[in-house]
Amino acid sequence: MIKPRPQLKGITMYSPGKPIEEVKLQMGLTKIYKMASNENPFGCSPMAEEAIRQEIEEITRYPETTSPALTVKLAARLGISSDQIIFGNGSDEIIRLLTRCYINEGDHAVMAGVTFPRYKTNVLIDGGEVIEVEMTEGKHDLNAMLAAITSKTKMIFVCNPNNPTGTIVGRRELLSFIEQVPEDVLLIMDEAYYEYAESEEYLDTLPLLPDHPNMVILRTFSKVYGLAALRIGYGMMNPEIVQQLQKVKDPFNVNRLAAVAASASLDDDSFLIDTIVKNREGRQYLIQYFDEMNLRYFITQTNFIMVDTGCPSKEVYQKLLNKGVIIRPGHLMGYPTMIRVTIGQEEENEVLVRELRKILDSTPLTWKGVEK
Numbered sequence: 001m002i003k004p005r006p007q008l009k010g011i012t013m014y015s016p017g018k019p020i021e022e023v024k025l026q027m028g029l030t031k032i033y034k035m036a037s038n039e040n041p042f043g044c045s046p047m048a049e050e051a052i053r054q055e056i057e058e059i060t061r062y063p064e065t066t067s068p069a070l071t072v073k074l075a076a077r078l079g080i081s082s083d084q085i086i087f088g089n090g091s092d093e094i095i096r097l098l099t100r101c102y103i104n105e106g107d108h109a110v111m112a113g114v115t116f117p118r119y120k121t122n123v124l125i126d127g128g129e130v131i132e133v134e135m136t137e138g139k140h141d142l143n144a145m146l147a148a149i150t151s152k153t154k155m156i157f158v159c160n161p162n163n164p165t166g167t168i169v170g171r172r173e174l175l176s177f178i179e180q181v182p183e184d185v186l187l188i189m190d191e192a193y194y195e196y197a198e199s200e201e202y203l204d205t206l207p208l209l210p211d212h213p214n215m216v217i218l219r220t221f222s223k224v225y226g227l228a229a230l231r232i233g234y235g236m237m238n239p240e241i242v243q244q245l246q247k248v249k250d251p252f253n254v255n256r257l258a259a260v261a262a263s264a265s266l267d268d269d270s271f272l273i274d275t276i277v278k279n280r281e282g283r284q285y286l287i288q289y290f291d292e293m294n295l296r297y298f299i300t301q302t303n304f305i306m307v308d309t310g311c312p313s314k315e316v317y318q319k320l321l322n323k324g325v326i327i328r329p330g331h332l333m334g335y336p337t338m339i340r341v342t343i344g345q346e347e348e349n350e351v352l353v354r355e356l357r358k359i360l361d362s363t364p365l366t367w368k369g370v371e372k
């Protein structure tokens with residue numbers, strides 16, 4: 001057999017939240033509540049749907065390679081210049097482009113101990129070494145991350161808000177961190193849940209871009225905009241970095257439907273606000289229940305919550321799945337008694353609470369004190 005690159009040894013395929021179709025088939029259920037992948041349970045903008053319908057007539061034609069109209073529109077909206085923006089096939093792709101462009105064999109990438117797994121996977125595939133820094137209370141320990149920087153460090157990832165914990169890093173702390181990251185280290189701020197973060201402690205990093213040519217900010221249309229299936233995200237950075245990423249990206253990475261849907265979404269602030277308000281209500285509802293049940297959870301600034309049920313997450317996951325509720329078990333992420341739940345529509349939140357209550361009420365004693 002032909003041998004793959006040695007870097008692939010030990011890399012496993014990404015394990016996503018279970019798809020609705022699969023659970024329907026597997027469980028023989030008709031109603032499924034997917035609360036696993038931090039998608040928007042309220043759909044997407046009707047203006048995006050209409051744009052997709054119109055663009056269908058053009059699908060026999062390749063898309064443009066850099067989505068120029070969308071780039072100009074987004075740049076104007078954000079008050080930056082078009083050459084600072086790159087679109088990707090999801091922000092996933094931009095993470096991959098960054099490691100592909102900048103990680104050499106043996107380079108170090110610093111990241112939080114429990115964070116979005118694609119950073120690690122891509123760094124490893126490109127031959128780099130991953131330095132994971134232990135978190136404190138589900139939050140990035142920025143001082144420890146700074147201390148982990150050496151002459152070998154090429155990039156440092158900060159996921160803010162963090163997936164899977166939902167936490168943010170404090171404004172002053174982050175500002176001071178950004179000032180201290182050496183200029184020859186690429187600082188990647190992943191802000192996939194940026195629009196949900198309402199705390200005054202949340203730092204808007206965009207105004208810092210001009211003074212930090214080593215900083216990259218990633219955002220996406222997959223979350224609050226509800227376009228996860230279309231695969232479109234974007235990065236904002238120094239134009240020189242954009243030029244490097246353009247060299248290695250696939251020519252037609254962003255498809256026509258994604259580009260027009262994203263563009264139309266930018267015109268629909270009321271959809272965005274509506275989602276944020278409903279998410280806030282759902283979060284309050286779930287938190288109230290978790291408080292009632294004395295369950296510990298991380299303070300979230302996102303559309304998901306990581307909560308400690310005190311029981312093995314694998315079993316809680318399976319029991320919820322049997323009822324058609326898909327969540328993410330924490331054992332996959334280093335939290336064996338926690339589950340990560342995407343805040344859903346009212347009915348989904350109610351079903352989750354009802355089923356979780358039943359599970360915890362009938363918790364066998366053997367579950368207590370589960371090994372970490």
Ligand SMILES: Cc1ncc(COP(=O)(O)O)c(C=O)c1O
Pocket residue numbers: 037038089090091092093116159162163190192193219220221222228231232233
């Ligand atoms: C923190 C974070 N970054 C990036 C992504 C990738 O998003 P997409 O590729 O859909 O833009 C996700 C998706 O779950 C995420 O949670």
